[in-house]
Amino acid sequence: MASMRDIKRRIKSVNSTQQITKAMNLVASSKLTKAKNRFTDTKPFFQATRNVIADVVKGSKGISNEFMEEREVKNSLIVVITGDRGLCGGYNANVCKEAYALSKGKNASFITVGSKAREFFSHKKCNIVTSYRDMSEKPDYSDAYILGSKVIDMYTKGEADEIYLVYTRFISTLTNEPEHIKLLPLDPKDFEGSNAPHSSTLTIYEPDEESVLEYVIPKYVNTVIFGAMIESAVCELSSRMTAMDSATENASEMIAHLNLVYNRVRQGAITQEITEIVSGSNALE
């Protein structure tokens, strides 16, 4: 049986771990509130960009654009968004697994955002084109812009024939799911079905429809990436919050159990001492 001192030390160490997890929980939850606000702030821009594309596609049948044409797929590019840090439950592993499953049977290369994805895919010996870090927790539009330009550049040069984006979708604070979407080429049918307000046929496009599309689609790609980055950040923080919350709870349970054991040992020691004294005095008589 462990000695009293050992147990005491154990309790102390669990206690300090609990304090750390508690602090991390609080930090994550306050960051989460901020991230959630940003998430709602970015929605209108995304929606409006999408509506314009939908309008152009609907208004002008048979418009051609290099970003909308399907081509024979030789090389696929997968963009994976994870966090830079762990201690957030299965968040990072889930996204990586989803991306890895997606890459099966494809000649895929990867762009990783966040050091966790880079570790995962370099361990699996996958081809990583570029990796970014320090942008997962608080993504800026400029980060998404850099990433978006890289992706579009690779697409127009023909280095990638289809591009997927793997990120985590936020459902609620307790649940989120890894998801993949096709970034390029865009599927015109995707837009036809959307319930965007139908524009009249009188709409003028300046300079013309093709140039508007050519300008708007890269913007749209950037916005999608930006939205996914922000949504993933929200998920990372909420997973961290939940993970740290349960860690704190586990620590409480552990401390309660250790206290019980400690008291039992203490009682045993006292009883033993009394027995020794009594038998000692008995022997003297």
Added chain:
Amino acid sequence: MAKLSLKIITPERHMFEGEVDMVIMRTTSGDVGILHGHQPLVTVLDYGVLTLKNEGEEDKKAALLGGFAEVNEKGMSILTDAAEWSDEIDVVRAQKAKERAEARLKNIDSNVDVMRAELALKRALVRIGLKG
């Protein structure tokens, strides 16, 4: 006069939402003024100054760094990567950016991304022009 309802949206914030008499902006094919009841329009914007006019009020000006605008029956929305009201502009920083970009463009070698430097110069000029 009927007013035009206008929204200015950047990826990171809702910059403006309200009614104005007239919007003047720089598109890739020149300056355009929009009033209430304009024909539906989608246009690509260049780097330039955006002016919001309201009768009896001082003009509101902003530096608009590219983007596009959509006019439909409900009103007008401007979607831009970045925009700053005239009182948010840091002239000193813009001045420095201008000098930096000019220096880069003067001695071009293979390390200089010409397009990026030109864009930086353009941005700085819009900002300075608005303040100046």
